Amino acid sequence: MEKNNEQDWYNFWDKQGYFKADPSSSKKSYSLLMPPPNLTGELHLGHAMQHSIMDAIARFKRMQGFDVLLLPGVDHAGILFEGTFNKVLEKQGLSKRKLGREEWLKRAWEFRDEIYKSFHKTWTVMGISADWSREVFTFEPKIQKAVFEEFKRFWDEDLLYKGAYIVQWCPKCGTAIEDIEMEYQERIGKLYYVKYKIEGLDEYIEITTVRPETVYADVGIAIYPNHPKYREYIGKNAVNPLAGRKLPIFEDKRVDPKFGTGALKITPGHDLLDYEIGKDHNLEILHAIDKMGKMTELAGDLVGIKAVEARKLAFENLEKIGAISKVEEYSHSVPVCERCKTVVEPLISTEWFVKTKPLAEKALKNLDKINFLPKNYKKMLVDWYKEIHDWSISRSLWWGHRIPVWYCGKCNKTHNVGKDEGMVVSFDRPEKCPKCGGSNLIQDEQVLDTWFSSGLWPIATLGFPKKTTELKRYFPWNFEISAPEIKYLWIARMIMLSLHFVNEIPFKNMFFHGMLRDLQGQKFSKSLGNGIDPNELIKQWGVDSVRMALYGYSIPGRDGKTSKQLMSERCKNYRNFGTKLKNIYRFVIELKPDSLSSSDQSENKDDKEILEKLNSMVQEATKNIDNFSLHLAVEAIYNFVWHDFADIYIEKSKNRREEAQPTLEKVLKEIIIILHPFMPFLTEELYQKLPEHKKSIMLDNWPKS
RNA sequence: GAGCCCGUAGCUCAGUGGUAGAGCGUUCGGUUCACAUCCGAAAGGUCGAUGGUUCAAAUCCAUCCGGGCUCACCA
Numbered sequence: 001m002e003k004n005n006e007q008d009w010y011n012f013w014d015k016q017g018y019f020k021a022d023p024s025s026s027k028k029s030y031s032l033l034m035p036p037p038n039l040t041g042e043l044h045l046g047h048a049m050q051h052s053i054m055d056a057i058a059r060f061k062r063m064q065g066f067d068v069l070l071l072p073g074v075d076h077a078g079i080l081f082e083g084t085f086n087k088v089l090e091k092q093g094l095s096k097r098k099l100g101r102e103e104w105l106k107r108a109w110e111f112r113d114e115i116y117k118s119f120h121k122t123w124t125v126m127g128i129s130a131d132w133s134r135e136v137f138t139f140e141p142k143i144q145k146a147v148f149e150e151f152k153r154f155w156d157e158d159l160l161y162k163g164a165y166i167v168q169w170c171p172k173c174g175t176a177i178e179d180i181e182m183e184y185q186e187r188i189g190k191l192y193y194v195k196y197k198i199e200g201l202d203e204y205i206e207i208t209t210v211r212p213e214t215v216y217a218d219v220g221i222a223i224y225p226n227h228p229k230y231r232e233y234i235g236k237n238a239v240n241p242l243a244g245r246k247l248p249i250f251e252d253k254r255v256d257p258k259f260g261t262g263a264l265k266i267t268p269g270h271d272l273l274d275y276e277i278g279k280d281h282n283l284e285i286l287h288a289i290d291k292m293g294k295m296t297e298l299a300g301d302l303v304g305i306k307a308v309e310a311r312k313l314a315f316e317n318l319e320k321i322g323a324i325s326k327v328e329e330y331s332h333s334v335p336v337c338e339r340c341k342t343v344v345e346p347l348i349s350t351e352w353f354v355k356t357k358p359l360a361e362k363a364l365k366n367l368d369k370i371n372f373l374p375k376n377y378k379k380m381l382v383d384w385y386k387e388i389h390d391w392s393i394s395r396s397l398w399w400g401h402r403i404p405v406w407y408c409g410k411c412n413k414t415h416n417v418g419k420d421e422g423m424v425v426s427f428d429r430p431e432k433c434p435k436c437g438g439s440n441l442i443q444d445e446q447v448l449d450t451w452f453s454s455g456l457w458p459i460a461t462l463g464f465p466k467k468t469t470e471l472k473r474y475f476p477w478n479f480e481i482s483a484p485e486i487k488y489l490w491i492a493r494m495i496m497l498s499l500h501f502v503n504e505i506p507f508k509n510m511f512f513h514g515m516l517r518d519l520q521g522q523k524f525s526k527s528l529g530n531g532i533d534p535n536e537l538i539k540q541w542g543v544d545s546v547r548m549a550l551y552g553y554s555i556p557g558r559d560g561k562t563s564k565q566l567m568s569e570r571c572k573n574y575r576n577f578g579t580k581l582k583n584i585y586r587f588v589i590e591l592k593p594d595s596l597s598s599s600d601q602s603e604n605k606d607d608k609e610i611l612e613k614l615n616s617m618v619q620e621a622t623k624n625i626d627n628f629s630l631h632l633a634v635e636a637i638y639n640f641v642w643h644d645f646a647d648i649y650i651e652k653s654k655n656r657r658e659e660a661q662p663t664l665e666k667v668l669k670e671i672i673i674i675l676h677p678f679m680p681f682l683t684e685e686l687y688q689k690l691p692e693h694k695k696s697i698m699l700d701n702w703p704k705s
Numbered sequence: 706g707a708g709c710c711c712g713u714a715g716c717u718c719a720g721u722g723g724u725a726g727a728g729c730g731u732u733c734g735g736u737u738c739a740c741a742u743c744c745g746a747a748a749g750g751u752c753g754a755u756g757g758u759u760c761a762a763a764u765c766c767a768u769c770c771g772g773g774c775u776c777a778c779c780a
Contacts, residue, residue, distance in 0.1 A: 271780075274778090275778095552717095569729055583742095586740085590739085635719075650739080651744085
């Protein structure tokens, strides 16, 4: 079996079907669920690490005699993909609006195909032994059915509702997003002290705000209970300095006495806390800023101006009428959309929500069944579940699962939701309205949050909602891996949804790897341009070396600082290790004396010692892989091969070569096998040249210790 | 503001109760040897600080300092 390069070996394995799981097998199963990378472009070093880890465990388990399923796939990544794709269109002078939904979607799918090609290339180059016959894309028809089932069941169980609530709105992406899709940036801003005149008196309440442009939508003033200075105004009205509107003054314990003047202007349309307070005091909700991030008619002369620019103008308007008493420099954190970094605008929008309390409670009860690595991550999830908010699942995008709700164009023009309204939950267009019999049914315009489908990943990949043999055999997954940054968005959701829909935890072992960072400790990102391209490293040092280098970083929950140079040094080190292995092979097999009278039994002290060391190394490596401490397994093997075997034993064996030959061959074969999960290509190449071997190293057995 | 993690050799990091470790770097020596080099040796660390538990602490506990992450409605 002559193969010229790594790609040939990969094709050989693939063609032989070694990557395929076999549900009808009598072997015990072991299942690993690949986290689907986002459909946005190249795979980066973090993906390379994730996939190397999964592949090592998969290959290890196969050699231990398990029927292994390593299931691959890709996530359609709604908001993220849509942003990326729209940028591509922009460069071509096109846009969503110009193309229209249908044409835009057609082109989006074509763009998807391009990205797919690049993903698959990287996976095959890396030697990932996934069962490609079971590959899943989160937006493919099969998954659309599963997601529909998810939605339908939630609806039937009364866990879904639609309503106008205050949401985090990204004006750039043009959609509502969730708290956990935001991040905070420290900004220096200004804190404005604004005077609100008391109606009928020549007295004022002073209020601090960082957003004077929202004054136009102020509808009340809250002070903390028993405010020494302002409590006499309770029940009176203040006057909105910009809008002239009357503002009722009342107490509310949610106002922080320690902050500012102890009085808070209430703008329910543009602030979460104000929304809550406003609701409890029956205040009107007004909008000074619209969904495009521009000022509304409410802002008078500022109408149409971007909110960010309106801030200064609103301040000037206030100053002109003498309503500003003081301005301070102020440093605070500003919420931005984690995808596009635009400042998020809280506003009222009609969205769909999932009631998450019952789901979270069930998750909490079952969390102990999952082995988290590192352990302390469990606590973070516990805390999150305990304080969970309802999940806003609708997004005003095109790239995603369309909300499977149809409204009657005749009797439900306002798109009301309810069982006795002209509304149907259906995958396909319903023929007629259940209420009036009309045939003009219109589908909800919005799509579902990406994580609404990704959360179903552990079961949708195995055929949910059908009760498949795969679901029975491979679920719960033995192993799942993820970057920690999506633990709430994704991991927490998978746990809730799996428990809800199939009544089981989704995975038994949950491995959170660390984040690779640059030497300053910053994340690798496109915008910083500090990324390291795994393909470049592979080209220079070979896949096996890159994989080995990455296992050094595969410690649960531990971030690793690195750079192109440091990665290269590590890779070079393992490239040299590969060379060492080749030379060991050359010495033991190619250059062996002709006149060998081999014997298996040796009473020689050196032979006994190396075999003992081999045995304890195998034990250690096996234990460490079982514990998912790949870095320790790799270290143990590395030290044994290079130092115990090559430097010491082989050197000594040169004086008694013939006698040592059986031991040399035995140790060589075993280290090649034990290295296979980590260095799949080189080990197969050498394995094939051993005097006795199976058709592939993938079919050989992990040494028992 | 709360929680979690980290602080070990010049650099990047393992090690988490029993005589301080690896890779790279540095210095010295060897190498027509299985070695796209390799081998041998050396230098280099009060394991962030202080206190405690213990026969024994880098490791456990407390406090503090420094760095990071996560969460939170601070106007």
